């Protein structure tokens with residue numbers, strides 16, 4: 001497999017967020033994983049890195065659910081069990097902090113001369129705080145989650161822990177590893193709504209590589225504030241299918257990078273498939289789509305046919 005090493009960092013690296021972005025919009029993908037990384041010491045590269053870190057209040061609420069639950073489990077392991085009141089206080093504190101950090105990023109962007117209209121500072125929204133607290137309490141009342149807490153030991157995993165499959169560096173870390181007399185169980189919080197059965201099994205098959213071929217994967221899927229629990233022990237065929245898909249994803253990544261030529265010309269990189277992807281896009285201000293999605297598509301078709 002060949003990569004555009006002279007233009008972009010060597011990329012036999014896979015993560016769910018990376019491939020999701022590529023599928024949503026190849027242009028945003030190249031800006032984030034190509035230009036932003038390549039030119040991180042250049043003001044434009046720094047700008048790109050900053051803007052991609054600005055998240056919506058909705059995403060921040062879900063990220064806070066994850067960190068609060070991981071802190072809860074960690075304290076539980078050393079015998080400190082939080083009351084629901086303490087959990088609510090922690091959630092509120094962490095969400096306020098996440099919003100404050102977001103606002104500081106937005107303020108820093110002003111030094112790049114971006115007009116304030118692209119990014120706004122925001123205030124924490126009470127209904128999101130309530131929703132986040134309810135979701136955290138919901139999983140604490142779940143019998144499967146309670147069973148994991150009361151037996152064996154649990155280790156917290158960091159998102160940047162990677163695994164290797166077929167010599168590919170993969171970032172798809174679980175949230176927790178549980179050890180008991182039954183063996184090693186891999187736990188993942190799936191926070192962003194419904195995923196199809198096939199995607200879920202693909203995710204479980206990749207997660208299993210953080211354990212062994214007998215490890216059970218438990219996915220706690222949050223949908224409309226309710227937790228659905230899925231337990232899977234992926235088999236060899238499923239692991240192979242999942243890693244084949246990763247190899248295909250990497251080919252897509254290679255193809256899109258190879259279209260960017262020496263002058264970092266982005267005209268050959270397709271725009272998002274649908275204007276909906278552009279609605280919350282952080283790099284809209286430097287994309288032809290800012291003047292209208294249909295116009296930008298038409299202009300790009302002409303450029304790509306040259």
Ligand code: SF4
Nearest residue numbers: 025271272278281287
């Ligand atoms: S504004 Fe739309 S087309 Fe442009 S980079 Fe963002 S998602 Fe892609």
